[in-house]
Amino acid sequence: MLITTEVAWDLAYDAIFAQHGAAVDEADRDRLRGLDLTAVGLFLAERLHRPASSSALAEEALDLMRSHVDRVIAPMPGATQLVAELAGTRPVAVASNAPTDVVEAHLRRFFDLSGVVIVGGDMVDAPKPQPDVYLAACAALASDPADTWALEDSATGAAAALAAGLCVVGVPHTAGSFFPCHMRVGSLDDPHLRQALLGETTSGTR
Known part of the structure; x- marks a missing residue:
């Protein structure tokens, strides 16, 4: 969502x-976008007809992603400015299926995380599409989910945010990707997104 880790995952899946x-x-x-590692392994095992290999496939995907990420990682267009603007005016959290330390390490390369709460999949009982990470993020921000925005680029993440009761902005990776959300924009530098997030008294989570 904020950085191009999906590029590294795509290269891993290609391989x-x-x-x-x-x-x-x-x-x-x-289908793969936004899944936790266990779900990635199960999907790959089914899709590639290797039902007994889900754990091994998940670990292979993670290793391949890590081998690519330093070469391809960068902020998504508009992400740096948006996070800086939100962090200065709104409580902000990052809610991810990835482990908290991995998320923080990647984000710190490009963003000032002062005051930003990070909730990873290792901090909750159930990953997205369950609402746990978003509910935990809202609790950490002391923010009512109904008054909180979630920015999501996947059906899995959007389902989690909707289940938690947040207002969801869809920012899909491809124009042909559709999933339920309250608002849809083409990128993080879309002026309509800035107007929505900065023009109302709401929190911002991802």
């Missing part, structure tokens, strides 16, 4: 599919 004589399509990428 794994190729090893098994298959090719990733956009439907696969949409």
